[in-house]
Amino acid sequence: MIDRYLLRYFLAVVDTGSFSKAAAQANVTQPTLSVGIGKLERLIGATLFHRTSQRVHLTEAGSRLLPHARRIENDFNLAVRSAVGASETSVVRLGVLSTIPTPTLERLVAEHRRRDDPTQIEIVEGSERELIARLGRGRIDLALTVLRPNEEWRQELFYTEGYSLALPRWHRFAGAGSLKAEDLAQETMMVRRHCEVLSETSRYFTERGVRPRFSFRTTNDDKTLALVRAGLGITVMPDSYRDPEVARPRLCGFDLTRKIGILHGKSSAPVPEPLLDVMRTTVVK
Secondary structure, three states: OOHHHHHHHHHHHHOOOOOHHHHHHOOHHHHHHOOOHHHHHHHOHHHHHHHHOOOOOOOHHHHHHHHHHHHHHHHHHHHHHHHHOOOOEEEEEEEEEOOOOOOHHHHHHOOOOOOOOOOOEEEEEOHHEEEEEEEHHOOOOEEEEEOOOOOOOOEEEEEEEEEEEEEEEEOOOOOEEEEOHHHOOOEEEEEEEOOOOOHHHHHHHHHHOOOOOEEEEEEHHHHHHHHHHHHHEEEEEEEEOOOOOOOOOOEEEOOOOOEEEEEOOOOOOOOOOHHEEEEEEHHHO
């Protein structure tokens, strides 16, 4: 028989990525947690973690155990809440790509609240790579992110968009439908460090002999739009970023696109359909 505390130790290691952090989360000493994991591995009859000097990773056996451990812990918590008369609400851990526009998330949360869905949303922001890693470790249930050809995750496409320039409405090029890289040789630009096509964007300009001065480097797109409006510089952004004071002309020959949708995690219970319906309705370009 496997005691619940052993599964809690196991989930703590998965969620934190290390034995020391897991011990702190479980409020036990690291030796106590290590002994518990060792006992669980003996009961299971398999090694659950690959241990390295930098991080702990699940073995194949650990990956198979993870969804069952999550389900057992969730069912136990539901049973406790039911016993004390608490409402049985589920929590969905939604990973969100950091380059998804803020108004998109605002619409999603507002519509979810308007429909009075008892499901609670926990939003975890991250880069594309970080979200994939969290899905793999079962730390999020689904991810709103860039979709790429991949058979590992079940995907659902919401929209496809391109990239274009962002410059203030009073800019001399604001009325242009499209611009060449050479037109921007004397412009000051801002760098979106977390952009999925940052290297391609840099290569696009350098191949055309354009090496602009940079006035700002950031991972915050709301700040980027604000500073575009103020005139600090121009930048390249996904088309879904809109602002009445920012013009969005095309960039000639820059034809990259991104597909935005959701990736479903393997190690979690199915996401409630009402929440998925809200996402399908509100996550649009």
